Every structure is written in C-alpha cells, then in structure tokens.
Amino acid sequence: MKNFFTRNHLWLGVKYFLISLFIGVVVRGFLLIPVPVTGNSMDQTLKQGDMVLMEKFSKVQRFDVIVFQQPDGTIYIKRAIGLPGDEIRYEKDQLYINGEKVSESFLTNNRNHDHQVSPYTTDFQLDELLGEHQLPKNEYFVLGDNRRISKDSRSFGTVRSKDILGKAQAVYYPLTHIKFIS
Numbered sequence: 001m002k003n004f005f006t007r008n009h010l011w012l013g014v015k016y017f018l019i020s021l022f023i024g025v026v027v028r029g030f031l032l033i034p035v036p037v038t039g040n041s042m043d044q045t046l047k048q049g050d051m052v053l054m055e056k057f058s059k060v061q062r063f064d065v066i067v068f069q070q071p072d073g074t075i076y077i078k079r080a081i082g083l084p085g086d087e088i089r090y091e092k093d094q095l096y097i098n099g100e101k102v103s104e105s106f107l108t109n110n111r112n113h114d115h116q117v118s119p120y121t122t123d124f125q126l127d128e129l130l131g132e133h134q135l136p137k138n139e140y141f142v143l144g145d146n147r148r149i150s151k152d153s154r155s156f157g158t159v160r161s162k163d164i165l166g167k168a169q170a171v172y173y174p175l176t177h178i179k180f181i182s
Helices: 002-031 105-113 126-130
Strands: 033-036 051-055 065-069 075-082 088-091 094-097 100-102 139-143 164-173
Touching: 033 164, 065 139, 075 094
Parallel strands: none
Antiparallel strands: 033 051, 051 164, 065 075, 065 164, 075 139, 088 094, 094 100
C-alpha cells in the first residue's frame, strides 16, 4: 500500500511538471518574449541592459514602445509616434500630428535632465525626410525617447508593420528597474 501512494504521488508530480513546462514554453515563446535593451536611445524610459517583456498580439497604438527588426537583422526598441496615414512634423520642439499639437508627457523626465539650450527634438517635416506628406499604409514613424542620440525614423526611415515583432510591456530585470512601460 505504501508503494502505491509513492508511485501515485511521483506520477502526479511528473504530470504537474510536464504541464508547467508546456505552459512555460507557450508563454515564453508566444505570449511574453524577453528582449534585451541595447543602447541609450530610450533613456529615461529604458536603460542599457534592461530586459523587457514583449507581446505580439495587440495592435500598435500611438506612443506604444515597439520592438522591430530592420532588414539588416538589427533589433530596435523605439516609440511609435506616427501611425499609417499620419502627417508628422516637429517645429520648435513641438510635435504636430495631422496639423494638431500633440503632447508627449513621456518626455518630461528627459527634458528635465537635459541641460542643453537647443531644442530636445530637432525640427523636421515628414516630406523632407521621406518625400511624402503622409505615412504610407502599414508604415510607422518611430523615435527614441532620448532624442539627441537616437537612431530612429529620422535616419533610417519608416518601420513596416511586417517588421514589428511586438510591443514592449514591462521591464523585469534588473529587479531595481521593474515597471510597466506606459
């Protein structure tokens, strides 16, 4: 009788382990994918060495932090500023989308730490950068939050929707940086 309970408990433990392993693989591989942050273009929002959790099922909204891959294989993490069909320009450190002033509250901390006199984001118009007045269908305009050093759509152009790997949702490592990404 004693061996019966031991074998049942052992078998139950093995089943729980296999189920947990399966769920872990599914979550890790398809729902929440870890991505390392490289570079300083997203400072103060994300720091070099942070590990973020990315999900790839929700639709990209304005100001979401997205993960995408360039044709050369490089993976970037930037903020989606312009959506397909948008007209975008910066004038005197102010973002205009479709002719309307748009506030970027996520830059407040960066601007407070910036000690330079020149504008935090240099002036540009979409047609000067891309030769088009509006973002093409299925293309996004991205900027890093650390605008002075960010390599983003101002230098490499738009990001196609098919190149977007997902949205960064949270920082989970290092433990002192744990937070949801707004």
